[in-house]
Amino acid sequence: MAFIKIENLLKKFGNMVAVNHIYLEVQKGEMLTLLGPSGCGKTTTLRCIAGLEKPDDGDILIDGQPMFSQGFVPPSQREIGMVFQNYAVWPHLRVFDNVAYGLKIQKFPRHVIKEKVMEALESVGLTGLGRRYPGQLSGGQQQRVALARALVRNPKVLLLDEPLSNLDAKLRERMRFEIKSLVRRMNMTSVYVTHDQAEAMVISDRIAVMEAGNIVQVGVPEEIYKKPANRFVADFIGTTNFIPGEIVEVPKGKELVYIQTEFGQKMLCRVFDSAAAFPNQKVYVSIRPEDVEVFAKPPDGRDNLFKGIIQHRAYLGNFLNFFVNVDSTMIRVQVAYDVRQEEGEELFLFLDPEKCIALT
Amino acid sequence: MSRGNLIISAILWFVVALFVIYPLSFLVIESFKIAGTDYYGIQNYIDFFKDPYYLKTFVNTLFLAVLVLITTTLLGLPLAYILARYRLRGKVLFTALILLPIVLPAYAGAFALIVFFGKMGTMNLLLMDWGLISKPINFVFGLHGLVFIQSLHLLPFIVLSLSAGFTNIDPSLEEAAEVEGAGGFKRFLTVTLPLTSPNYLAGAVIVFLWPFTDWLTPLIFGQVDFLPSISYINIAYHFTDMHRKYMGIVSVVVSSVICVGIFLASKTWVERKKYTALSKGTTLEGRIIDPGLLTRVSSYAYMFFIAVLVLLIPIVLGLSAFSRRWVLQPFPSYWTLDNFRLIFLETPALLKNSFLFSGVALLFGVAFGLPAAYLITRTKVPGKDTLDFVITLMLAFPGIAVGVSYLLAFWEGIPLATHWIIMPLSLFIRRLPYFLRMAHASYLQLDVSLEEASEVSGASKFRTFFNISLPLLLKGVFVGLVMFFIMAFQEISTAIFLYRGGWETLPIGIYLNWHRGMEFGIAGAMAFLMIVIIFILLLIVARIGGGILGAAWGSSGGRY
Ligand SMILES: Nc1ncnc2c1ncn2[C@@H]1O[C@H](COP(=O)(O)OP(=O)(O)O)[C@@H](O)[C@H]1O
Ligand SMILES: [Mg+2]
Numbered sequence: 001m002a003f004i005k006i007e008n009l010l011k012k013f014g015n016m017v018a019v020n021h022i023y024l025e026v027q028k029g030e031m032l033t034l035l036g037p038s039g040c041g042k043t044t045t046l047r048c049i050a051g052l053e054k055p056d057d058g059d060i061l062i063d064g065q066p067m068f069s070q071g072f073v074p075p076s077q078r079e080i081g082m083v084f085q086n087y088a089v090w091p092h093l094r095v096f097d098n099v100a101y102g103l104k105i106q107k108f109p110r111h112v113i114k115e116k117v118m119e120a121l122e123s124v125g126l127t128g129l130g131r132r133y134p135g136q137l138s139g140g141q142q143q144r145v146a147l148a149r150a151l152v153r154n155p156k157v158l159l160l161d162e163p164l165s166n167l168d169a170k171l172r173e174r175m176r177f178e179i180k181s182l183v184r185r186m187n188m189t190s191v192y193v194t195h196d197q198a199e200a201m202v203i204s205d206r207i208a209v210m211e212a213g214n215i216v217q218v219g220v221p222e223e224i225y226k227k228p229a230n231r232f233v234a235d236f237i238g239t240t241n242f243i244p245g246e247i248v249e250v251p252k253g254k255e256l257v258y259i260q261t262e263f264g265q266k267m268l269c270r271v272f273d274s275a276a277a278f279p280n281q282k283v284y285v286s287i288r289p290e291d292v293e294v295f296a297k298p299p300d301g302r303d304n305l306f307k308g309i310i311q312h313r314a315y316l317g318n319f320l321n322f323f324v325n326v327d328s329t330m331i332r333v334q335v336a337y338d339v340r341q342e343e344g345e346e347l348f349l350f351l352d353p354e355k356c357i358a359l360t
Numbered sequence: 361m362s363r364g365n366l367i368i369s370a371i372l373w374f375v376v377a378l379f380v381i382y383p384l385s386f387l388v389i390e391s392f393k394i395a396g397t398d399y400y401g402i403q404n405y406i407d408f409f410k411d412p413y414y415l416k417t418f419v420n421t422l423f424l425a426v427l428v429l430i431t432t433t434l435l436g437l438p439l440a441y442i443l444a445r446y447r448l449r450g451k452v453l454f455t456a457l458i459l460l461p462i463v464l465p466a467y468a469g470a471f472a473l474i475v476f477f478g479k480m481g482t483m484n485l486l487l488m489d490w491g492l493i494s495k496p497i498n499f500v501f502g503l504h505g506l507v508f509i510q511s512l513h514l515l516p517f518i519v520l521s522l523s524a525g526f527t528n529i530d531p532s533l534e535e536a537a538e539v540e541g542a543g544g545f546k547r548f549l550t551v552t553l554p555l556t557s558p559n560y561l562a563g564a565v566i567v568f569l570w571p572f573t574d575w576l577t578p579l580i581f582g583q584v585d586f587l588p589s590i591s592y593i594n595i596a597y598h599f600t601d602m603h604r605k606y607m608g609i610v611s612v613v614v615s616s617v618i619c620v621g622i623f624l625a626s627k628t629w630v631e632r633k634k635y636t637a638l639s640k641g642t643t644l645e646g647r648i649i650d651p652g653l654l655t656r657v658s659s660y661a662y663m664f665f666i667a668v669l670v671l672l673i674p675i676v677l678g679l680s681a682f683s684r685r686w687v688l689q690p691f692p693s694y695w696t697l698d699n700f701r702l703i704f705l706e707t708p709a710l711l712k713n714s715f716l717f718s719g720v721a722l723l724f725g726v727a728f729g730l731p732a733a734y735l736i737t738r739t740k741v742p743g744k745d746t747l748d749f750v751i752t753l754m755l756a757f758p759g760i761a762v763g764v765s766y767l768l769a770f771w772e773g774i775p776l777a778t779h780w781i782i783m784p785l786s787l788f789i790r791r792l793p794y795f796l797r798m799a800h801a802s803y804l805q806l807d808v809s810l811e812e813a814s815e816v817s818g819a820s821k822f823r824t825f826f827n828i829s830l831p832l833l834l835k836g837v838f839v840g841l842v843m844f845f846i847m848a849f850q851e852i853s854t855a856i857f858l859y860r861g862g863w864e865t866l867p868i869g870i871y872l873n874w875h876r877g878m879e880f881g882i883a884g885a886m887a888f889l890m891i892v893i894i895f896i897l898l899l900i901v902a903r904i905g906g907g908i909l910g911a912a913w914g915s916s917g918g919r920y
Contacts, residue, residue, distance in 0.1 A: 052812050075815040082816040088809035092831045101827075102817030149817070 001064060003028040003189045004049065004157060009058035011044050018044040020213035021058070026157075029187045031180070035200040036210035037236065042193040043085075045210070046159050049191060050082055051075035063156055081150030082159040086166065087142045089134040095121070095145050096130035102153045120152040123182060140171050147179070151186065158183065158190035164199065176202050197237045201225070209233050227272055231359045234286040241292075241331050243267075243285040247358070250277050256353055259285060263327035268303045269356030276360065283358040289321065289334040291355040295348040296341070304351040306331075313343050324349060362739075364821070368731045369741045375728060376750055379789050384616075384757070387765035391613045395602040407603075408610045414590070418614070421587040424506065424571040431511040432518045432567050433560075439515075439666060440522030442659045446651045454663045459516045460670050463843075463894050465850040465867060466513040468887040470580040472676040473500055473509050475686070475880065482676075485690040506581045510574065512669060514567040521563030525556030558630045565626040572615045573758040575853060576871065587615045588760050588853075595764055596857065609764065616761045623756035674891050680884030699885030707869065710886070713783075714866040717855075718848040720784035725795040725844050728788070730837070733799035734825070738808075754792045759853030762790045767857050782858050783865075787848045795844045802836025803829075842897050850890060866890055 002025035011019040019041045026032045034042040047053040049060060051067060052075055059069040062080075067073045090098055099120055103113045121127055124144040134142055143163060150158055163179070164172045180203050183190050194200050200207050201221045208218045209232075217229035228234035231242065248266070249258040256268050257277050269285050271277040298305055308324035308331065315337070322333045324347065331349060341347055392400045408414050442448070443455055461469065476482045477499035484496040500508065529552060575588035584590060594601075594608030651659060681699055683692030703710065735741055736748045766786050770776040776785065806829060814824040830837075852867040859868055866886055873883040 050812075050816055052815070075812070076818045076820055078816075079818075080816055082813065084809045084813060086807065086809060088807065088813040090810055090813070090828055090832070101814065101819070105818045105823065146813075149813070153818070 002026060003030075003063055004191070005059070005061040006045075006049070007059040009045065009048060009060065010056045011041075011048055011053060012056050017213050019048065019055075022210075022213075022215045024208060024215060024218070026189060026191060028189050030205045031183055031188075031190045031192060031203065033192045033194060033200045033204035033207045034210055035194060035197060035204075035207050035236075038195055040210045041213040042195070042210055043161055046161055046191060046193050049157070050080055050159055051078050079153070079156045080159055081153060081155035081157070083143075083146045083150050083161065083163040085162045087146040089142050089145050089149070091134050093134075094130065095126065095132050095134065095137070098134070098145055099130075099149045099152050101149065106153070116152055117148075120148040123151070124148045125178075140167055140175070143167060143175070147182075151182070151188070154186070156189065158188045160190065160192045162194055163192075165194070165196075172199070179203065201237075209236065211236075228286065228357070228359065229272075231284050231286070234357070234359055238288060239332065240286045240288050243287070243329060243331070245283060245285060247277060247279050247281045247283060250279065257358060259283060259358060261285070261329075263329045265306060265327075267306075267351065267356065268353040269351075269358050270354060271358045277358070281360070283360055286357045286359050287331075287351050287355055289332045291352060292331065292333040293350040293352070294322070294333060294335055294339070294341075295350060298348045299350070302350055304353055304356065306349045306351065308347065308349055310341055310343050310345050310347065313341075322347075362821070365735065365739045365741045368735055369743065369747070372728065372732055372735065372747060373743070376747065379785065380750065380754065380792070383765035383769035384761070386769035387609065387761065388613055390768050391606070391609045393606070395606050404606045404610045408607055408614070411607070413585075414607060414611065417585045417587050417590050417611070420585050421571055421615075424503070424510075424586060425568045427503075427507045428510045428514060428571055429564060429568050431507055432514050433564070435511065435666070436515055436518035436522060438662060440519045441526060442663065443519065444523035444526035445648060446655070446659055447648050448651070448656065448659060448663075454667060457667045457670055458519060458663070461513050461673075462516040463846050463850075463898060464513070464673060464891060465852070465887070466510065466574055467576045467580060467852065467867070467870065468677060468891060469513055469673045470509050470577045471870075471874070471880070471884060471887055472673040473505065474580065475680055475884070476672060476676050477505070480688055482690045485688070489690065501582055503583065506578055506583055509577060509581070510570060514570055515666070517563040517566045518560070519563075521559045522556060525559030526552065528559075529555050561626050561630050565623055569619045569622060569756060569758075572619050573760065573853065575760060580874070587611050588758060591615070591760055591764070592856070595767075609768075612758070612761050612764050615758050616756075619756045619758055620753060623753070674888070677884050677888040677891060680881050681888035682885075684881050686881065699881045700889075702882055703869075703885060703889065707864075709862065710864055710866050710869040711889075713863060714849055717780075717783045717787060717863075717865060718845050720781070721787035721791070721848045722841060722845050724784065724788035725791065726837075726841065728792070729795035729799050729840070730830075732796050733803050734829075736796075737800060737803040738811075751793050751796055754789070757790075759790055759851065760857070762786055763854040763857030766854070777858060780863055783855060783863055784848075786854045786858055787851055790851060790854045791844055791847050794847055795840045798840025798843065799833065799837055802833045802840070805836070806832050842900060846894050846897055849894065 004024075004026035006022060006024040009019055009022050009024075010017070022045065024032075024045075034045055036042055044053060048055050048068070049062075051073060054072060055068055060067040062078065065073075067078060090101075093101070096117055099117045100113050103116060108116070117130065118127075121130055124147050126141060126144050126148065129137065129141065134145065137145065143166070147163070150160075160179070164175050167175060176199055192200075192203060194203075204221055206218060206220055207224050208215050209224060209229075210216065211232050217224060217233050219227070224233065225237055228237060234240050235242070243261050243263075245259040245261040245267070247257050248260045251257070255270050255272075257271055259267050259269055261267055267285065298307075306326045308326035310322050311325045311330065312323040314321040314323070317337070319337050320335050320339055322335060322341070324331045324333055326349065333349065389400070391404055392402065394401050394403050439458065443451060443458075448454075474481065478484070479496045479498065479501070481499075483499060484493070487493045488496065499505065571586065571588075573588055575586070575592040578584065578586045578589045579592075584593060591608045591611045594604040594611070598604035598608070679692055680686055682695055682697065684694050684696050684698055686692035686694075732747065732751065736744050763786065766782065767777060770782060776782050810832065811824050811828055814828045815821070819827065850867055852865075852871060855865055855868060856871065859865070864872065866889070870883045870886045870890075873886065874880070
């Protein structure tokens with residue numbers, strides 16, 4: 001049984017539906033990320049789990065116990081730890097007292113509190129700063145205080161709302177790994193909210209992609225990247241090319257279908273949901289730039305081979321990006337940095353059918 | 361909906377119903393009573409509006425309000441612009457000086473002005489000594505003096521609201537006007553000023569309503585024919601003359617209706633305007649520029665001029681406080697501490713009462729204001745907006761309305777008026793919105809997530825309030841407390857109706873000493889004493905507000 005179970009969760013603000021009847025499960029010890037663009041309802045979902053918002057409908061269970069629907073368990077009784085986007089570190093309390101706050105409420109003996117706080121501060125790398133006030137800490141350090149405060153009581157669930165969004169890029173990278181290893185080590189069940197897909201890829205065991213109040217796909221990072229459920233997910237995660245077209249033929253018993261592209265040539269590509277694949281269906285073929293192979297001369301016996309002209313060449317350090325014009329459709333291609341072709345030259349693109357995905 | 365919130369809401373509503381709605385409705389009902397009978401009708405109102413005299417006072421008051429508004433606007437506009445837009449040395453000091461009249465009682469200023477500018481005042485005597493004039497000039501007695509002193513008292517409201525407006529305008533809006541070719545004054549007229557109008561209106565309303573509230577200053581200047589003054593005289597001195605009493609009550613109601621009406625109209629207008637015009641995010645610094653030499657010199661001259669006028673008040677009162685028999689002399693020559701001996705030794709009750717009543721009013725204010733602010737900003741209890749509305753409305757009600765209605769409502773039935781508690785109670789109700797607004801504003805600035813973090817950590821709402829919210833609100837709350845105390849301390853227009861022998865406060869003592877025609881020195885000394893006390897309180901605010909505690913809340917991450 002899932003550790004956190006959300007069923008049919010609905011939350012409205014006035015007439016605006018912020019979270020639209022979603023279902024979600026988080027396993028024990030798992031880190032699940034809610035990923036999506038700003039305003040899609042991630043924070044609202046998280047706050048419903050925390051009990052900071054009262055849902056309009058649905059059920060929320062944590063560790064088998066109903067939090068909502070049958071009654072309403074207030075946030076203070078849910079045994080959760082939460083890291084807020086703006087840290088919410090109390091400015092009038094010293095670092096030590098910030099972290100000790102929840103323990104004091106639980107009336108732990110003083111020496112136990114001290115021990116636990118010290119341990120928590122150590123685990124986030126703040127040893128020796130307990131007597132400081134938050135105003136005397138850098139943004140990154142405040143962030144660590146918030147993390148220590150959330151973890152110190154060993155909560156059932158850890159909730160993190162864009163905890164890294166206020167840090168600079170370098171620190172952000174480092175904290176991703178720190179948070180991940182810390183949470184792993186404590187075998188903490190956690191829900192992580194971010195709009196940064198790269199961050200989500202690194203940190204999550206599983207990702208739930210949200211769009212306009214709905215969860216559109218849940219899966220491990222690789223699955224989300226390689227098998228996006230729809231055009232929105234493919235577009236939001238990483239970069240991809242979309243080639244508009246129409247299914248013309250669905251060979252029996254195969255996962256590959258024929259598609260008439262808008263630029264005139266036919267191509268083969270995969271469909272994951274074969275039930276939805278039938279002739280005349282309008283689709284977009286998605287293929288990632290790194291999945292396109294380039295050739296100076298056309299190799300023999302391959303499908304999905306297209307001729308194009310390099311319109312633009314962008315040097316990105318460790319590799320090159322070509323923007324290739326194939327009969328007026330622009331296809332972005334990632335190639336090794338030592339590929340010699342220049343702008344205006346002709347080349348052949350091989351779009352591996354196994355990696356072309358037809359999406360609706 | 362949590363039960364605790366509902367209980368808080370019920371208690372607050374009870375207080376509002378008993379001490380605001382009940383007495384004020386009593387006042388309104390009484391105004392419809394037909395004198396000498398048990399019947400009710402609109403006879404009193406017909407009498408009031410048919411009587412040329414009352415109609416005249418009505419028109420006079422309106423006229424005074426317009427004049428005061430125009431004067432404050434003309435004086436305040438350049439000042440606000442200087443303070444908001446020019447980088448000048450010593451601006452902070454000047455700002456503090458210029459804003460001083462907010463906390464000085466208006467009547468204290470009136471006394472000072474008469475001593476200095478009166479017929480036999482310092483100015484006339486000096487001018488005659490120097491042979492510049494042969495007969496004294498009437499500088500202040502009459503409408504012009506009244507307009508002048510009320511304008512001086514109200515100037516800070518206009519300056520504060522206008523300079524907030526000038527500071528908060530999105531710089532790009534003005535830059536766009538410049539790009540379009542509207543430079544300098546043209547830009548000011550076509551873009552800056554219109555965009556500031558909601559701010560201006562917020563201040564202008566306070567100014568405009570003041571002449572409907574202040575009964576004492578006109579009396580000091582020998583003017584009776586204004587609504588609040590005539591109400592006061594009718595009710596306080598002609599209680600047995602039924603006709604005059606009811607005319608007094610009707611004029612209180614009429615003033616209240618006008619005040620509330622104007623207040624609501626402007627509030628609606630401001631809220632609508634703000635939405636469309638000032639919705640943009642703003643920069644803190646606005647556009648502060650280094651003025652050229654000419655601008656710099658004239659700015660200083662102007663600020664200096666206003667500062668001198670303001671400083672005249674405490675200086676003149678100080679001179680008269682430490683002297684006796686200051687008549688027919690430009691400056692006092694007989695120096696003494698006699699006035700203070702009188703105040704401290706012979707009538708110490710005045711001081712004691714002032715502190716006691718204001719202090720108790722303050723306790724009421726906190727006990728009511730904190731839960732009210734919490735309820736209004738942090739909960740969704742039904743009716744909280746109405747509560748907020750009713751409380752805010754008290755900003756508009758003339759003090760005289762509170763005084764008279766308490767006198768009427770708490771005499772029989774609920775005979776609170778026979779106990780001294782009526783004094784702090786009425787002060788508390790009269791200043792109800794002040795503390796609430798301050799607590800409210802601090803609450804709005806307190807990030808909700810700080811409280812949520814506490815709840816998530818396992819703290820109850822109650823515990824969260826005491827451990828997290830209150831310490832963080834403390835600064836704002838404290839400033840609110842002191843401001844409330846200051847306003848209660850100088851309050852007279854409500855208290856004058858309710859005091860009985862032995863309950864006199866310092867302001868009432870000032871009034872009585874002046875009224876009985878005793879030597880001015882004592883009234884002057886009392887007023888001076890008030891100013892000193894208020895000034896000390898202000899220093900405390902400034903110290904706490906910007907000092908020690910500042911580091912903990914300052915974003916700069918200061919040290920202790
Ligand atoms: N307290 C609120 N009142 C009204 N609307 C809200 C409130 N909180 C969030 N919303 C709206 O709900 C939607 C989802 O918000 P949120 O969950 O904060 O998005 P995200 O965290 O994914 O950026 C947004 O359109 C937002 O404007
Ligand atoms: Mg969010």
